[in-house]
Amino acid sequence: MTKLPSSLQKLINEFSRLPGIGPKTAQRLAFYLLKKDNIDIDSLSSAVANLKQNVTFCSICHNMVETDPCQTCLDPKRDHGLICVVEEPLDALAIDKTGNFQGTFHVLGGVLNPLEGIGPEHLKIDSLIERAKGPVEVREIIIATNPSLEGETTAMHLLKILKQEAPRVVVSRIARGLPMGGDLEYADDITLTRAMEGRREI
Amino acid sequence: MTKLPSSLQKLINEFSRLPGIGPKTAQRLAFYLLKKDNIDIDSLSSAVANLKQNVTFCSICHNMVETDPCQTCLDPKRDHGLICVVEEPLDALAIDKTGNFQGTFHVLGGVLNPLEGIGPEHLKIDSLIERAKGPVEVREIIIATNPSLEGETTAMHLLKILKQEAPRVVVSRIARGLPMGGDLEYADDITLTRAMEGRREI
Numbered sequence: 001m002t003k004l005p006s007s008l009q010k011l012i013n014e015f016s017r018l019p020g021i022g023p024k025t026a027q028r029l030a031f032y033l034l035k036k037d038n039i040d041i042d043s044l045s046s047a048v049a050n051l052k053q054n055v056t057f058c059s060i061c062h063n064m065v066e067t068d069p070c071q072t073c074l075d076p077k078r079d080h081g082l083i084c085v086v087e088e089p090l091d092a093l094a095i096d097k098t099g100n101f102q103g104t105f106h107v108l109g110g111v112l113n114p115l116e117g118i119g120p121e122h123l124k125i126d127s128l129i130e131r132a133k134g135p136v137e138v139r140e141i142i143i144a145t146n147p148s149l150e151g152e153t154t155a156m157h158l159l160k161i162l163k164q165e166a167p168r169v170v171v172s173r174i175a176r177g178l179p180m181g182g183d184l185e186y187a188d189d190i191t192l193t194r195a196m197e198g199r200r201e202i
Numbered sequence: 203m204t205k206l207p208s209s210l211q212k213l214i215n216e217f218s219r220l221p222g223i224g225p226k227t228a229q230r231l232a233f234y235l236l237k238k239d240n241i242d243i244d245s246l247s248s249a250v251a252n253l254k255q256n257v258t259f260c261s262i263c264h265n266m267v268e269t270d271p272c273q274t275c276l277d278p279k280r281d282h283g284l285i286c287v288v289e290e291p292l293d294a295l296a297i298d299k300t301g302n303f304q305g306t307f308h309v310l311g312g313v314l315n316p317l318e319g320i321g322p323e324h325l326k327i328d329s330l331i332e333r334a335k336g337p338v339e340v341r342e343i344i345i346a347t348n349p350s351l352e353g354e355t356t357a358m359h360l361l362k363i364l365k366q367e368a369p370r371v372v373v374s375r376i377a378r379g380l381p382m383g384g385d386l387e388y389a390d391d392i393t394l395t396r397a398m399e400g401r402r403e404i
Contacts, residue, residue, distance in 0.1 A: 020227065020230070031291075048243060
């Protein structure tokens with residue numbers, strides 16, 4: 001039986017365990033690395049090994065950052081009266097990358113998902129309410145959870161609690177509608193319904 | 203500006219450099235690893251670091267193996283009179299996995315590609331001719347390069363040289379035709395032409 005060298009096979013196995021990487025892709029990646037210099041290989045190896053170094057969570061916004069509190073929460077140029085609530089750190093990064101949002105973030109760390117046993121106590125909801133009450137005066141909280149079943153449920157839950165606990169804060173939800181470059185013909189019913197509901201006078 | 207921790211960003215950058223992995227996939231992989239135990243992370247890191255350990259090439263078949271000569275070339279149960287010529291180590295592995303080939307392999311290490319400056323001198327063609335001439339009597343050489351333009355050119359080149367240098371050896375080419383589960387309607391012209399040419403009486 002023709003066999004690959006064990007070190008190569010081991011890396012193929014390791015790559016195969018990553019999400020979205022099947023055995024063929026894992027083989028391709030491993031062979032690609034084999035042809036690379038030792039410097040490139042060491043660089044990847046140490047990046048993996050050092051991954052968790054200096055990774056911490058901001059005690060204010062719960063984003064994944066290097067220093068606590070994070071630079072965004074400390075930045076005096078940002079609008080601390082405007083909080084954008086997102087599910088995960090990558091969502092905050094995506095919104096920040098647009099360059100059009102000058103407020104701060106609040107990372108929930110997930111969404112309500114009763115099937116997976118994730119209830120309000122598993123998310124950073126209490127600290128959001130603390131911030132809403134705040135010493136810093138919060139004008140508006142934008143709920144930017146994903147437009148999925150769980151994201152919508154979480155948004156409704158947050159709205160309910162915030163209305164009770166901090167009634168003076170405006171709570172808004174990001175618009176749902178057709179994405180840029182989207183096609184009416186191929187849009188699903190819910191997206192179309194939301195797009196119609198969210199129409200604006202021009 | 204919201205920024206990811208540098209160690210996380212570094213791994214995302216490293217992953218992005220791998221073939222077929224874009225920035226979004228790299229982010230997903232890095233965040234997946236972040237949620238993993240340190241044991242899993244160390245395991246991947248060391249697999250990358252140790253990749254080139256014990257990887258060598260068989261001096262007979264030029265396959266990528268752990269010992270030289272490789273186990274396939276030393277195996278007395280295999281048919282050493284039958285050589286299957288492939289482009290890369292993974293091709294040999296794929297053929298061997300079928301379990302229906304009991305001969306030996308010869309890994310060319312690529313295909314002729316004038317545009318990329320790869321000529322016959324860059325491939326393990328000389329040693330194939332040595333093997334064809336003997337001392338072990340070779341009955342048949344199966345050329346199993348890919349059915350691509352370069353693969354076909356390489357096959358033609360090998361046929362020409364082998365006919366000159368070792369005229370008694372039968373040179374064959376793997377069949378080209380419709381793959382199992384393939385659909386006539388969607389097959390391209392060349393595949394259909396080859397399938398017609400390669401028809402067999404049943």
